[in-house]
Amino acid sequence: MTDEAPRLIERPVAAGDPSAAPGMPSEATDNGVVFRSEDVNVYYGSFRAVRDVSFDVPRNQIMALIGPSGCGKSTVLRCYNRMNDLIKDARVTGTITYRGTNLYDERVDPVEVRRRIGMVFQKPNPFPKSIYDNVAYGPRVAGQKKGLDDIVENSLRKAALWEEVSDRLKDSALGLSGGQQQRLCIARAIAVGPDVLLMDEPCSALDPIATARIEDLMQEIKQDYTIMIVTHNMQQAARVSDTTAFFTADIHSESDTRTGILVEVDTTQKIFSNPSDERTENYVTGRFG
Numbered sequence: 001m002t003d004e005a006p007r008l009i010e011r012p013v014a015a016g017d018p019s020a021a022p023g024m025p026s027e028a029t030d031n032g033v034v035f036r037s038e039d040v041n042v043y044y045g046s047f048r049a050v051r052d053v054s055f056d057v058p059r060n061q062i063m064a065l066i067g068p069s070g071c072g073k074s075t076v077l078r079c080y081n082r083m084n085d086l087i088k089d090a091r092v093t094g095t096i097t098y099r100g101t102n103l104y105d106e107r108v109d110p111v112e113v114r115r116r117i118g119m120v121f122q123k124p125n126p127f128p129k130s131i132y133d134n135v136a137y138g139p140r141v142a143g144q145k146k147g148l149d150d151i152v153e154n155s156l157r158k159a160a161l162w163e164e165v166s167d168r169l170k171d172s173a174l175g176l177s178g179g180q181q182q183r184l185c186i187a188r189a190i191a192v193g194p195d196v197l198l199m200d201e202p203c204s205a206l207d208p209i210a211t212a213r214i215e216d217l218m219q220e221i222k223q224d225y226t227i228m229i230v231t232h233n234m235q236q237a238a239r240v241s242d243t244t245a246f247f248t249a250d251i252h253s254e255s256d257t258r259t260g261i262l263v264e265v266d267t268t269q270k271i272f273s274n275p276s277d278e279r280t281e282n283y284v285t286g287r288f289g
Contacts, residue, residue, distance in 0.1 A: 034059045034196060034226045035080060040094035042075050042084060050075050050260040053094070055245055062218055062227045064237035064268065067247035067283065072260020073230045074200050076247070080228065081117035081198060082110045099195075115142070118189035122201040124181035126173035126188075131156075131165050134173045134184055138192035151191055158224070159187035160217050179210025183217065190221075197221075199229040203236065215240050234284060237268065244271040246280045 035057035042050040050072040057063050057080075065073040075084065082103060084090045096103045103113055115138075127134050135152045144151070152169070156162040161183045165176070173184055182202060189197060199218075203211040218227055218240050231237050237244055245265040249258035264277050275281045282288050 032059050033057065034099060036097045038095045040079060040092065040096060042079065043091050044087070045089040047257060048259050053262045055262065055265040057226060057228060058243060059226050060222055061242040062222055062229060062240055064241035064244045065228065065230045065247065066234065066237050066244060068249065068288070070258045071247040071249040073247055075260065077198050077200055077228060077230050081114045081119055083119065085110055115192050116194055117196045117198060118192065118194040120185050120189055120197060120199045120202050123205050124178055124185055126181050126184050128174060130170045131173050131184065132169040135187050135191050138188060142192060155187040155191040158190050158221055159183045160213065160220070161187055179206050179213055182206060182214060186217065194225065196226045199227065201230050201232065238272050241268045244268045246271060246283060248279055
């Protein structure tokens with residue numbers, strides 16, 4: 001092994017194809033797997049919040065993480081772009097590789113990880129800036145000066161928002177509806193040229209019409225991005241995802257705490273029609289959760 005730090009090669013900002021970046025592993029070398037997790041544990045101090053999670057995330061698919069509250073779905077999701085690093089006393093053990101690179105190698109820059117692996121949160125969180133400046137923010141921080149107009153337009157088009165806001169790009173993003181704000185946040189994530197989008201309950205604060213638009217959007221953009229979504233909505237998971245991971249929790253009655261565990265991962269069709277584990281069947285049929 002050399003002493004050279006492993007790099008997540010930066011793709012050109014707002015490039016259309018995740019494989020377009022120089023040095024990006026080809027389909028042949030990544031074997032269709034974007035992430036591989038092996039024996040992942042997440043601790044907050046001495047408390048183990050998630051135990052021994054292992055699964056692969058296929059490229060250009062939508063993977064849903066489902067399970068009852070407190071089973072560690074969001075904690076696991078945050079592992080994939082190292083957002084847990086921002087939580088005091090949090091640590092991750094085990095191995096998570098992204099296209100063959102260990103995300104937690106001490107030489108890997110977490111900022112670069114988050115640029116390649118974007119996050120869309122539960123509640124829309126546009127900056128108190130114009131619509132244009134929200135989308136252009138990431139490229140500007142990365143030093144992009146030319147072509148910002150094209151980046152903004154392309155990102156808004158991919159987020160299915162351009163036709164609704166093209167004549168008011170200088171207006172405050174805070175004046176958009178909730179659903180529009182969430183699509184703006186998706187456009188903002190897309191603008192820095194990610195390979196993966198992580199979505200933590202992106203529709204939980206939206207009405208049914210806005211939810212349907214976000215779900216349609218996910219289907220439209222998965223040809224360009226791998227998407228992981230945490231959702232409590234079983235119907236949503238069944239509608240939008242290709243693969244599903246079901247989590248539950250071991251409850252420690254003496255300390256009133258829970259440790260999340262992965263029960264099974266399979267195609268969404270199998271998880272919802274013929275799961276391998278009785279706990280999964282009980283959850284997807286509404287017997288608990």
